[in-house]
Amino acid sequence: MSNFDKNNPFPSRLVDRRRLSSAGSQKDTQHFSVSLEGSGLTYKCGDSLGVFPTNNPQSVQALLKAAGFSGHESVTIPKDTSSITLHDALTKRVSLNGPTYKFVQLLHDRATAENEKAQLAALIAEPDAEKKKAWIEQREYVDLFAEFPSAKITAQELVELQRKLMPRLYSISSAPSKYPNEIHLTVAVVRYETNGRKREGVCSSYLADRAQLNAPEVPVFVANSHFGLPADDNIPVIMVGPGTGVAPFRSFVMDRATRGAKGRNWLFFGDQRKDHDFLYADEWAAYLKSGALTRLDLAFSRDQAEKVYVQDRMRENAAEIWKWISEGAYFYVCGDAKHMAKDVDATLHAIVAEHGKLSAEAAIEWVKQFKKDGRYQRDVY
Numbered sequence: 001m002s003n004f005d006k007n008n009p010f011p012s013r014l015v016d017r018r019r020l021s022s023a024g025s026q027k028d029t030q031h032f033s034v035s036l037e038g039s040g041l042t043y044k045c046g047d048s049l050g051v052f053p054t055n056n057p058q059s060v061q062a063l064l065k066a067a068g069f070s071g072h073e074s075v076t077i078p079k080d081t082s083s084i085t086l087h088d089a090l091t092k093r094v095s096l097n098g099p100t101y102k103f104v105q106l107l108h109d110r111a112t113a114e115n116e117k118a119q120l121a122a123l124i125a126e127p128d129a130e131k132k133k134a135w136i137e138q139r140e141y142v143d144l145f146a147e148f149p150s151a152k153i154t155a156q157e158l159v160e161l162q163r164k165l166m167p168r169l170y171s172i173s174s175a176p177s178k179y180p181n182e183i184h185l186t187v188a189v190v191r192y193e194t195n196g197r198k199r200e201g202v203c204s205s206y207l208a209d210r211a212q213l214n215a216p217e218v219p220v221f222v223a224n225s226h227f228g229l230p231a232d233d234n235i236p237v238i239m240v241g242p243g244t245g246v247a248p249f250r251s252f253v254m255d256r257a258t259r260g261a262k263g264r265n266w267l268f269f270g271d272q273r274k275d276h277d278f279l280y281a282d283e284w285a286a287y288l289k290s291g292a293l294t295r296l297d298l299a300f301s302r303d304q305a306e307k308v309y310v311q312d313r314m315r316e317n318a319a320e321i322w323k324w325i326s327e328g329a330y331f332y333v334c335g336d337a338k339h340m341a342k343d344v345d346a347t348l349h350a351i352v353a354e355h356g357k358l359s360a361e362a363a364i365e366w367v368k369q370f371k372k373d374g375r376y377q378r379d380v381y
């Protein structure tokens with residue numbers, strides 16, 4: 001048993017950090033290892049790791065400067081009793097992005113320059129809801145202070161309007177049978193540009209750029225999940241995990257290989273380009289050679305004019321997928337929820353209808369039961 005959980009995270013040491021995507025990639029996907037030594041924490045394949053990030057110090061400084069604060073101001077975080085400095089609150093406790101129209105309203109009420117007040121009033125009254133939403137989504141607090149410098153608010157008002165800085169979850173990509181005292185993560189570092197400014201995801205950039213190697217400072221907890229390998233090692237598994245969605249499947253295959261489990265393992269992996277984004281290519285090659293991985297089907301979307309996705313590979317192998325399912329296989333999906341997981345789900349329904357010789361309605365019922373039986377599991381985000 002461990003004393004560490006979400007309310008009392010373990011200050012883990014980051015012991016490895018390396019790029020998985022090559023320098024020529026359009027993405028920055030990285031591998032991280034954190035040590036569990038001294039924590040008493042345990043995990044199983046399919047679990048996630050919660051990470052509490054801190055904000056980028058440069059972003060904190062930029063916000064303090066734009067808002068006209070020193071950082072020494074004393075503030076109290078809502079639902080907390082003790083006071084801390086504004087600098088510490090902005091670094092560890094609140095989110096620097098995601099301002100709302102409540103904040104825009106406050107700026108409007110406090111603006112002393114007529115042109116700013118009029119512009120803020122027009123933004124609040126904007127009738128086109130989509131336009132209104134898009135405008136605020138492109139801005140962080142720092143942008144609003146910079147755009148409306150005549151509006152002065154107090155440090156306490158600011159932290160009361162900011163969202164709490166939340167931990168981020170990452171699917172664990174190591175197996176406890178091989179690494180009982182370490183947890184591996186496979187993370188796409190979020191970097192983009194809006195409103196003429198470079199932005200970064202808080203937690204992925206914290207792990208990639210700011211967390212010190214070998215210092216006990218990354219607060220983590222294990223988030224248990226129902227997502228996981230079948231209890232029976234002989235059951236075959238089909239895993240669909242493009243991009244960072246491959247994370248839990250590295251854990252699954254590593255675990256079965258380490259324990260010498262006999263069940264067959266079939267992975268569908270995809271990403272942008274084979275030469276740059278083939279995550280853990282050497283490991284898959286070794287697992288294929290040893291027989292731990294039975295099949296690997298790849299879909300590199302940007303290596304040719306037409307997009308090729310994992311569900312295209314599923315369609316090409318529909319009869320074989322149905323055969324595995326008929327032989328008892330579990331079917332797993334991990335990664336992007338918005339597009340990929342929906343399309344893979346539709347493809348699974350089509351395979352069930354065609355090869356199970358079912359109507360579309362009957363296929364829906366069949367897949368529902370497949371899910372209820374715990375044989376169709378998804379870890380999508």
Ligand SMILES: Cc1cc2nc3c(=O)[nH]c(=O)nc-3n(C[C@H](O)[C@H](O)[C@H](O)COP(=O)(O)OP(=O)(O)OC[C@H]3O[C@@H](n4cnc5c(N)ncnc54)[C@H](O)[C@@H]3O)c2cc1C
Pocket residue numbers: 048168169170171172186187188189190191192193194200201202203204205244245247379380381
């Ligand atoms: C169960 C679970 C498992 C997960 N597993 C993994 C995993 O294994 N690997 C992994 O990498 N992630 C995983 N995630 C996602 C992860 O938790 C974070 O959401 C992700 O790392 C982004 O967090 P961040 O703090 O870096 O970015 P944030 O600071 O949260 O910023 C992300 C936000 O930035 C904005 N944004 C991003 N890109 C753009 C753009 N191009 N244009 C405009 N706005 C943009 C969007 O509003 C987006 O929501 C998982 C999530 C869940 C719930």
Ligand SMILES: NC(=O)c1ccc[n+]([C@@H]2O[C@H](COP(=O)([O-])OP(=O)(O)OC[C@H]3O[C@@H](n4cnc5c(N)ncnc54)[C@H](OP(=O)(O)O)[C@@H]3O)[C@@H](O)[C@H]2O)c1
Pocket residue numbers: 027029188189190191242243244245270271272299300301302307309310311335336337339340341343344381
């Ligand atoms: N919660 C989140 O914040 C979240 C979740 C998932 C992804 N993302 C964003 O995605 C970035 C990378 O994530 P990732 O590494 O996991 O990879 P990803 O973006 O999910 O991409 C992996 C592969 O999936 C392909 N793909 C795109 N649409 C698809 C679809 N409808 N069906 C099947 N495959 C599809 C991509 O192709 P193309 O790109 O060539 O179309 C690429 O080859 C992150 O930096 C993040 O910005 C964010």
